Amino acid sequence: MKIRFFFVLSLFSLQILLSQEPVEFVNPFIGTSNYGATNPGAIAPRGMASVSPFNVAGGTNKLEKDSQWLSNPYVHENVFLTGFSHVNLSGVGCPDLGVILAMPTTGDVETNHETYGTTYKNETAKAGYYAVELDKYQIKAEVTASTRVGVSRYTFPKGKANILINLGLGLTNEQGGMLKINSPSEVEGMRTVGSFCYNNPEASYPVYFVAQLSKPSKEFGAWKNPYNYEGVEAQWMTYNDKVRIKKGFTREVVGDSIGAYFSYDFQQPTEVELKVAVSYVSIENARENLQKEVGNRSFNDIYEETRDAWNEKLSVAEVEGGSAEDKTVFYTALYHAQIHPNIFSDVNGEYPEIATGKIGKTEGSRYTVFSLWDTYRNYHQLMTLLYPGEQTEMINSMLAMYDENGWLPKWELNSTETFTMVGDPASVVIADSYLRGLRNFDVEKAYEAMLKGATVTENNPLRPGNAEYVEKGYLSVESGIAGPVSTTQEYNISDFAIAQLAKALGKKEDYKKFYKRSQSYRKLYDSETGLLRPKKANGDWYEPFDPNAGANFTKNVGYIEGNAWQYVYMVPHDIRGIIKLKGGGENFIQQLDYIFDAGHYDMANEPDFGYPFLYNFVTGENDKAQKRINDLLDRYYSNAPAGLPGNDDTGTMSAWVIYAMMGFYPVTPADPVYTLFAPKFNKITLHLEDNHEVIIKSFIKAGEPLKYILIDGKKHENLFISHSKLIGTSSIEMY
Amino acid sequence: MKIRFFFVLSLFSLQILLSQEPVEFVNPFIGTSNYGATNPGAIAPRGMASVSPFNVAGGTNKLEKDSQWLSNPYVHENVFLTGFSHVNLSGVGCPDLGVILAMPTTGDVETNHETYGTTYKNETAKAGYYAVELDKYQIKAEVTASTRVGVSRYTFPKGKANILINLGLGLTNEQGGMLKINSPSEVEGMRTVGSFCYNNPEASYPVYFVAQLSKPSKEFGAWKNPYNYEGVEAQWMTYNDKVRIKKGFTREVVGDSIGAYFSYDFQQPTEVELKVAVSYVSIENARENLQKEVGNRSFNDIYEETRDAWNEKLSVAEVEGGSAEDKTVFYTALYHAQIHPNIFSDVNGEYPEIATGKIGKTEGSRYTVFSLWDTYRNYHQLMTLLYPGEQTEMINSMLAMYDENGWLPKWELNSTETFTMVGDPASVVIADSYLRGLRNFDVEKAYEAMLKGATVTENNPLRPGNAEYVEKGYLSVESGIAGPVSTTQEYNISDFAIAQLAKALGKKEDYKKFYKRSQSYRKLYDSETGLLRPKKANGDWYEPFDPNAGANFTKNVGYIEGNAWQYVYMVPHDIRGIIKLKGGGENFIQQLDYIFDAGHYDMANEPDFGYPFLYNFVTGENDKAQKRINDLLDRYYSNAPAGLPGNDDTGTMSAWVIYAMMGFYPVTPADPVYTLFAPKFNKITLHLEDNHEVIIKSFIKAGEPLKYILIDGKKHENLFISHSKLIGTSSIEMY
The missing domain is CATH 2.70.98.10 (Beta-galactosidase; Chain A, domain 5)
Structure with a gap:
């Protein structure tokens, strides 16, 4: 990790220039x-x-x-x-x-x-x-x-x-x-x-x-x-x-x-x-x-x-022009995003390895507390953007775990694999980081580890349902795997990430194979209900089907911690695909509106928390994105003990609010693209690596319609920006 | 401790001369x-x-x-x-x-x-x-x-x-x-x-x-x-x-x-x-x-x-002319007498100190497991005779405990004071050893420690009843001390030991004081019942009085683990005194006979286990001693799992049988005198320090009347021999 002399200096100047330092906006x-x-x-x-x-x-x-x-x-x-x-x-x-x-x-x-x-x-x-x-x-x-x-x-x-x-x-x-x-x-x-x-x-x-x-x-x-x-x-x-x-x-x-x-x-x-x-x-x-x-x-x-x-740490992002409450919500979220994953190694570099019973030693920092089912969705993207050195060390920690116990982590806590939640999320995190430009890790080893998780069909702790998934493309209700629908979606998302990395590494056959696999959620799409629904091994739909079952963390047949509404659009890697499945943008938006309006949207959990950003995928619907995002911010996030919608999920909820307040969001893991909307603040300065500053300015009120965007003074023709462009630019202006 | 080269040699010759080594007569x-x-x-x-x-x-x-x-x-x-x-x-x-x-x-x-x-x-x-x-x-x-x-x-x-x-x-x-x-x-x-x-x-x-x-x-x-x-x-x-x-x-x-x-x-x-x-x-x-x-x-x-x-270890005493069963009982008892007190210090000399929380270090061995209420009566006398080096180290261990926690031990176990049983027995052990000739310890410190135990009247862990005892000469039933009669007797025995040591150290005033204190049990002598019985603080006898109460370890008002019969003659330091109290030898013997014949004698516990030897204190009654001792040996000790009368009491029962089979017994702690009777074996050779051998021969059958005794060839006029004479002589013959 490069030492950022700049920040040391800027901190000094901040102390002179500003009446309040970022830490003063942290409310634990x-x-x-x-x-x-x-x-x-x-x-x-x-x-x-x-x-x-x-x-x-x-x-x-x-x-x-x-x-x-x-x-x-x-x-x-x-x-x-x-x-x-x-x-x-x-x-x-x-x-x-x-x-x-x-x-x-x-x-x-x-x-x-x-x-x-x-x-x-x-x-x-x-x-x-x-x-x-x-x-x-x-x-x-x-x-x-x-x-x-x-x-x-x-x-x-x-x-x-x-x-x-x-x-x-x-x-x-x-x-x-x-x-x-x-x-x-x-x-x-x-x-x-x-x-x-x-x-x-x-x-x-x-x-x-x-x-x-x-x-x-x-x-x-x-x-x-x-x-x-x-x-x-x-x-x-x-x-x-x-x-x-x-x-x-x-x-x-x-x-x-x-x-x-x-x-x-x-x-x-x-x-x-x-x-x-x-x-x-x-x-x-x-x-x-x-x-x-x-x-x-x-x-x-x-x-x-x-x-x-x-x-x-907090000075990585300077925000101006919001209320004290907004600033407190923002900096406290950034503070919460700097708690986990946390350092696990001692000052001498020693830490207990996972599964081996040995004491390992690291040159840098060994990180722990990888709640990856949560964090693969936005948290690590944020770390790659704001703290790329830390994110690199986190990846190296995950690869060390692979060296130690033969598998990437799933929900790792202090060198124990807790086997909590479902899916194969470490692959997504690592592929995403690579595709966003991080290179200081052994990508070939990472790729090998991903392939192992994606292809082993017996005694695979990451994908216990992999045999049926590989065979049928989906997990059946008889699979014995909790939430067969949502777990199929998780495996798809992982396969998409592996495909994207394969492409970047020139592994064309793998790209094709895994990209194809990543689309298999479609087998669970029921055009009658317009939802992804549980299926039997013989291909019949599971009956009875209650799309509401599974809300509020109750157990149900098809989904982990959610219901059919909360999972139907959890295909971030194939948003345009599902729009087509739905028969076009109109239907898509109609169902999205219904989910919000009927109260099915759950801000307190991850599966659906990318939904408000999906409006941007249909031309002309950006106003709704602006409004939904701002409404959610106002409704669920505040400077109060109850100012988070639920479990912070080791910073994942905080990463959501940070992105939502900055005006861009990484909708698709392993696709290094952000969608854009109006930020909560008038001015945000990101202090990135090599003393590069990105300044985002907004001339509209959050939640109000966005007319146009200038990037480095030039009009930007759509609502998306690549990660590389975002970190390379100097100015983003929203009008 | 002097290394006994002699034994190493004698062991070698024994292995040639004897068909069976001592260890072959051990039955654990x-x-x-x-x-x-x-x-x-x-x-x-x-x-x-x-x-x-x-x-x-x-x-x-x-x-x-x-x-x-x-x-x-x-x-x-x-x-x-x-x-x-x-x-x-x-x-x-x-x-x-x-x-x-x-x-x-x-x-x-x-x-x-x-x-x-x-x-x-x-x-x-x-x-x-x-x-x-x-x-x-x-x-x-x-x-x-x-x-x-x-x-x-x-x-x-x-x-x-x-x-x-x-x-x-x-x-x-x-x-x-x-x-x-x-x-x-x-x-x-x-x-x-x-x-x-x-x-x-x-x-x-x-x-x-x-x-x-x-x-x-x-x-x-x-x-x-x-x-x-x-x-x-x-x-x-x-x-x-x-x-x-x-x-x-x-x-x-x-x-x-x-x-x-x-x-x-x-x-x-x-x-x-x-x-x-x-x-x-x-x-x-x-x-x-x-x-x-x-x-x-x-x-x-x-x-x-x-x-x-x-x-x-076992070769310290060679026995000949007994049955294999007798030899097994004898050598197994000697084996059991070499288990506790045991070594507590590590090979590097370290051990946990008592009460201080510190790790101490000893040049020799730190011993532990001092069940002194049991062992003061005969066990340590036997150790002084057969293993004086070990006994010296045990005394030095006890003095180190005094250095560490300010008190001599009572029932010490692995550097914890268990506060089990009553009395102040360590003083008896140390005084006895000194009077038998052990000198390699700091006797002035030991004396100081004894005085502390005997004189402190507040918060005295060794003698919690000392205030009343010092004031009245006895513990009343209101004292709150378990077994006030027997505990008074225990304090008397300790005071006698202190008196004897004081005398040897030239401390005449202390001698007089403690000797006088040692006689105070007489205040509990009831001439009507002929027993020592519980008394109230006001001097009245406690009523009702049941001399049988307390047998078989049941709780009772006057005595610890015994009844009035089992305690009446537990005044080993004043046998001649209690004979007088009883009105002479005839009454004394009559009551002693009654105790045995009525079944009040308890071979399984310490208070009365000196009784069979008391016959020797009345002229003409030695035949009964011969018979009682031999009867007890035959009845309670055998080469069988049930071959001990009860708890071995860390070797105390075993010390009893060893002495009883060798033909002499140390009736009075801190009075270095043995009483003599016929041994179980025809010949016993004690290999003492400096290559000195004491050979005891018997020409009569154990239990049969003893006619006369020759010591070093000269007729011995009574049934007692001092410790120094015994260890200095070469030959004791019983006819």
């Missing part, structure tokens, strides 16, 4: 309600560690983590805080991580979170910073983070005070931890996490940590809540099922519900800083991460550095 | 029934590790570990074997340790002990060796051990074979382990143990291990049985409560029920050796123990070395 509370599943905790860009307030356990909380499918450590409506978790996922749909909880308290040591938890007030959240006041204790807790270290500053009142490290409580449903107190100011250990989306529990794995305090405690110890012993002997175990306080204990403690405490007796109000470094390799690496990344530097030092890092 | 099955609580597993003298067959869990076993207060990993009557545990206690009264279970199986990997357990046949047990054939698998399992490493040899039939390391199952009621597979032939980890006698669970602590296989496995993995998840989410956890097989997993696994497996596919019957090294300090130390103590040597090498070590 966006997405913390309405199942956005983000959290307001402190994190550095693509941080491995983060420090999130944890308020989903106990007390009078509205949403309790174990009472439903709750995938975030923090919910804005909740009121009862039980600590700060140090590894967290953002915007995902399943609970995992949310462990290594630190909690400051006063008075006697209490180890039960129901007892030590507290209400709170005066929350503040910024990029890289979160602060809160704990009602029960009169403690101010502030948190920040470097890439691999969470740093907290607790301001205690005079008197007895404690810092708890609780390894029992967590968002993950996995259990088991180990800790060892090394001194009055240090504890090390590990916590088991995994079985994301209730899958693959065999692969549950440890996250290691070292926690250091800025002031040695007066007293310390470990605690353990053993399980209730049910044998006859329980009658002699007066301590059965009671917490054990292991005062001064310095050996390993293991168990499902354990923790460490450090106690003080302050003569005056006192600040204590807590540094919690994590690693997925070892305790030793966690310690090295702490030393190299933070060392003896203070909370303020780390926050300043992380704030600068955020400013640099 | 003695004590494995009737709650003897020994086990037939392989152990080196005073070994930290041992390898015991584990047959107290599951199947159709008669005694199930969790169904009662069962304190041993093996019960002779049981039939269902579920592995071999690598740290074990011998002859104790509470369950602990019995963990790190190895199990060879064939076929597919099964991880549930109920499923993989098996019946067995053809058990063989020798000193340092145990072998068994597993019915279900046609596997022969042989085990041996060095001091810190258990070594097993499994002979597998052709086909699929597995070696399991199960960290879930165990005798201890503590839970929690960690493991990490390092290669196809190595796993390391730890297991939590502790809360011996259901006490002090806060101090539960880890035992670490490294296990290595002689042949790399073809496949390996870890397993984990998570607890049943009870949240709403359990509906999505199809794996809830099911074992997780983590094939090829090489990271840490923690949990209450975890294990590792190593699998093979043998083309022909194959032997695999398993070496499991333990340490209470760290995994690194366990590895060092393995490398330094065993290295690449074979099962046969280790067994040969351990067998030689046992022969050397």
Whole structure:
């Protein structure tokens, strides 16, 4: 990755020229309600560690983590805080991580979170910073983070005070931890996490940590809540099922519900800083991460550095001429798009490989958290545009996974394949990046990996339905594959991407083969209903057919997380094809309008979220695109905790809003073309590689009809622009 | 400790001269029934590790570990074997340790002990060796051990074979382990143990291990049985409560029920050796123990070395002229007396200190497992006589504990104070050893430690009742101290020992003070019943008084593990005093006879087990001593699994039988005098320090009247001999 000296300079000038820096438009509370599943905790860009307030356990909380499918450590409506978790996922749909909880308290040591938890007030959240006041204790807790270290500053009142490290409580449903107190100011250990989306529990794995305090405690110890012993002997175990306080204990403690405490007796109000470094390799690496990344530097030092890092990341796009609310929605989305995929390798480059059981080493960064069913659609396109160095490293991480376990990732989380969702999305991402111009990866290896996923018909973890798909061109309702219609569409999209890459690499036969395969969704097109519908292996339509079944994540026969309306146009690689299938643009638009008007459009999930841009594919319908896009922005995105329509999906929803506000969208994965519409801002400056600036100006109001477009001063004759042209141009003007 | 070159030589000559070596008279099955609580597993003298067959869990076993207060990993009557545990206690009264279970199986990997357990046949047990054939698998399992490493040899039939390391199952009621597979032939980890006698669970602590296989496995993995998840989410956890097989997993696994497996596919019957090294300090130390103590040597090498070590230890006493049964009872008792206290320090001298949380280091050996309420009575006297170097190191271990936590031990187990039983017994042991001539310890420090235990009246963990005791001379029934009568007696015995040491050290005032204190049991003597009985704080007798209450370990108001009959003569330091109290020898003998004849005498516990020797304190009653002692030997001790009267009490019962068979007994702790009677054998040769031999010959049958005694050829005028005279003489002849 090239270092962008320009940004360092521009940041400096920005600070002089602008009253507000980009970070000041980040509101980490966006997405913390309405199942956005983000959290307001402190994190550095693509941080491995983060420090999130944890308020989903106990007390009078509205949403309790174990009472439903709750995938975030923090919910804005909740009121009862039980600590700060140090590894967290953002915007995902399943609970995992949310462990290594630190909690400051006063008075006697209490180890039960129901007892030590507290209400709170005066929350503040910024990029890289979160602060809160704990009602029960009169403690101010502030948190920040470097890439691999969470740093907290607790301001205690005079008197007895404690810092708890609780390894029992967590968002993950996995259990088991180990800790060892090394001194009055240090504890090390590990916590088991995994079985994301209730899958693959065999692969549950440890996250290691070292926690250091800025002031040695007066007293310390470990605690353990053993399980209730049910044998006859329980009658002699007066301590059965009671917490054990292991005062001064310095050996390993293991168990499902354990923790460490450090106690003080302050003569005056006192600040204590807590540094919690994590690693997925070892305790030793966690310690090295702490030393190299933070060392003896203070909370303020780390926050300043992380704030600068955020400013640099966010400065890639300067927006002007929108409301403060719009700017906040935009920069917060860009902030959310810089959380996952996150760095997985330690400062020394080590990381646990996928499936091999070995520790690998990388020169750059190993990335993790590839929610590819989501992100192949727009997220990685955005990264290729704004952060091409990062996107290249992400591709190289995916190729390293292929080296390690023989397959590209599907939904990779901390070097475990969670096998969540369907399709073969990594091929799409890699082909798309190549076709957009990224070259710093081994494309032949990537192509080999794609072919393997696309052609192996037995025991293929990426395409478990590949045998029937290759044979028939579609997955039948008897296939045993969840959502046979939508999964057929996903395989088609992948095959299209492989075809496009094959073409670029001069592999003509492959191009033909895979392009042909990519059209096979048509076998599921029912001209009677005008929808793609489930089919039996014998070629008959599956009955009964209810096009509404499957909305709101309910299970149904044909589709994953959606219904027939939400999937019918999820053929981004063949929009013109399906228009023909429908019998022309008029019918196409009619059905598209119906979907929106009847409320079938689901902004909260990926299958249909390209729909508003499809109007641009029919001449004369651009006004509707302008309106639909702007309406969706206004309706679903705002500067509020509920300001995301649903799970952020590791930045995919945020990528949608970023594109939608900038005035262009990459409708077809692996086809490096954007469709154009009016942006939300009057002026957007993209600071791309090699100091190249692209300035997009709009002279109309978002949502209003677009009359014409000038590119580098020349009138642009259609609503599409290639990626290479967009990044090569200097000026796009919308009138 | 001086190296006894003599024994090495004598061993060589013994092997030529004798048809059978001492080790051939060891039957490790003695004590494995009737709650003897020994086990037939392989152990080196005073070994930290041992390898015991584990047959107290599951199947159709008669005694199930969790169904009662069962304190041993093996019960002779049981039939269902579920592995071999690598740290074990011998002859104790509470369950602990019995963990790190190895199990060879064939076929597919099964991880549930109920499923993989098996019946067995053809058990063989020798000193340092145990072998068994597993019915279900046609596997022969042989085990041996060095001091810190258990070594097993499994002979597998052709086909699929597995070696399991199960960290879930165990005798201890503590839970929690960690493991990490390092290669196809190595796993390391730890297991939590502790809360011996259901006490002090806060101090539960880890035992670490490294296990290595002689042949790399073809496949390996870890397993984990998570607890049943009870949240709403359990509906999505199809794996809830099911074992997780983590094939090829090489990271840490923690949990209450975890294990590792190593699998093979043998083309022909194959032997695999398993070496499991333990340490209470760290995994690194366990590895060092393995490398330094065993290295690449074979099962046969280790067994040969351990067998030689046992022969050397047992050759300290040569017995002739008894039956093979008598010799087996004798040498097995000597073998059992060489198991605890056991070595606790690693080969590098490191060990966990008591209470400090620090790792200490010793030049010699740190000993552990001090069941001092038992062993102060005769065991340490025997060690002083036969193994003075070891006894000195045990005293130095006790003094190091005093340095570490400020108190002498009471019932110390692996550097935790279990606070089991009553009294202040360490003082007795140390004073006794000094008075018998041991000098290689800091007696002034020891004396200081004793004074602390005897004089501190607040928060005194050794004598929690000391305030009332010091004030009144006895503990009242209101004291809150269990067994106020017997505990008063225990404090008296300690005070007597301190007095004797004070006298030897020239501390006359202390001598007077503590001697006087040692007589205070008399305040509890009730001349009406002729018994020591519970008293109230106001000086009134406690009513109702049932002298029988408390037999067979039932709870009662006055006595710990005994009744008034079993405690009345437990004043070994004042036998002549209580004879006077009783109104003379005749009454004394009358009551002693009554106790035996009415069946109040309990051979299975310590309080009264000096009684048969008390006849010698009344002139003319020696014949009864001869008869009672011999009757008890015949009745309670035999070459059979039930050949111990009850718990071996870490060698205390065995010390009793050794003395009883040798013809002398140390009735009064801290009074270095033995009383004499006819031995079980015609000739006993004691090989003492500096190549000195003491030969005891008997020309009468055990149990028959003793006419006279010659010492070094001169007639001995009484039935007592001082320790110094005994070890200085060459010949004692009984006619």
